[in-house]
Amino acid sequence: MTHLITAGQLAHEIEDVVVLDVRWALTTANTPAGRKDYDAGHVPGAFFVDLDTELASxxxxxxxxxLPDPAVVQTVLRRAGITEHSRVVVLDGKESYAAARAWWVLRWVGINDVRVLDGGYAAWLAAGLPVSTEEPADRHGDVEVRPGQLPTLDAAGAAALARDGLLLDARAPERYAGETEPIDPVAGHVPGAVNSPTAAWVTGDGTFRRDLAEHWATVTGGVDPGDGTVGVYCGSGVTAAHEMLALAELGVDTVLYPGSWSEWIRDAARPVATGHSPG
Known part of the structure; x- marks a missing residue:
């Protein structure tokens, strides 16, 4: 089973799915850039979802x-007309970082049939498919969300998994190593965590690489992580979901540390490692 859908497949199924547009970028998180992009053109019938206010608290x-307030998520999903039987497709601008967060949050609240448009809106445009500037009216869905349908890690759980299992840090290598930290006040990583930059899981056109299994082998050093669950974190729990999506394509079970590095460092008693080794 794949969690991805191509632009051509979405065009074929467009009348039978609910499309959510989650365009967002970390560097523009405090501006309406994602909404502006949506207003300028989007997949016909798609509903805009704001990551900062509707997919996060x-x-x-x-x-x-x-993690977002479930009541807020329910309002968003009902606005888009989602019911317990809806099939949902989420997309962002290109690399699916934000779309993966939506994919994870929707499954966390009990929406089972969620796929991500591989390559995002860029792939839709590249395929020459039609766009719209019209925002659909409220469709008054009746879905009842059930938060907690996916497991999560807290800081203690992340520390334990880094020590006894496999905890992946999805940030860029220089942030993991503590060489630079452009966003959070403390640089470094959770001791024992293994760096696996989420950007390495996609190609230049924003689609997921086709050799996911081979790349996964390089992340683990060719060592089978066994049957244990793999934990994933990043800066704030967004791009970690992208890595989880890639691993879901391989059938690898993962669990998110939602607070990620930005929550870990709020307690000065928690240890911080630096350098390019797990520490």
């Missing part, structure tokens, strides 16, 4: 993008 002790 306000920043605080839980990190920069804590």
């Amino acid at each position: 306000p920043a605080g002790d839980g990190g920069r993008h804590p």
Whole structure:
């Protein structure tokens, strides 16, 4: 079973699915850039979803993008007309970082049939498919969300998995190593975590690489991680979901540390490692 859908497949199924547009970028998180992009053109019938306010709670002790209020998610899904039987496709601009967060959150609240448009809106445009500037009206869905349908890690659980299992850090190598930290006030990584940059899982056109299994072998050093669950974190729980999506394509079970690095460092008692080895 794949969690991805191509632009051509989406065009063929467009009348039978609910499309959610989650265009967003970390560097523009505090501006309406994603909404502006949507207004300028989107997949016909797609509903815009704001990652910062509708797929996350306000920043605080839980990190920069804590898990969203389920009531807020329910309002969003009902606006898009989603019911318990809906098939949903989520997309962002290109690399599916934000779309993967939506994919994870929707499954966390009990929406089972969710796929991600591989290559995002860029792939839709590249395929020469039609676009719209019209925002669909409220469709008044009746879905009842059930948060907690996917497991999560807290800081203690992440530390234990880094020590006794496999915890992946999805950030760029220089952030993992503590060489630079452009966003959070402390640089470094969770001791024992293995760096696996999420950007390495996609190609130049934003689609997932076709040799996922071979790349996974390089991440693990060719060592089978066994039957244990793999934990994933990033800066704030967004791009980690992208890596989880890639691993889901391989049938690898993963669990998200939602607070990620931005939550880990809020307790000065938690250890911090630097350098390019797990520490």
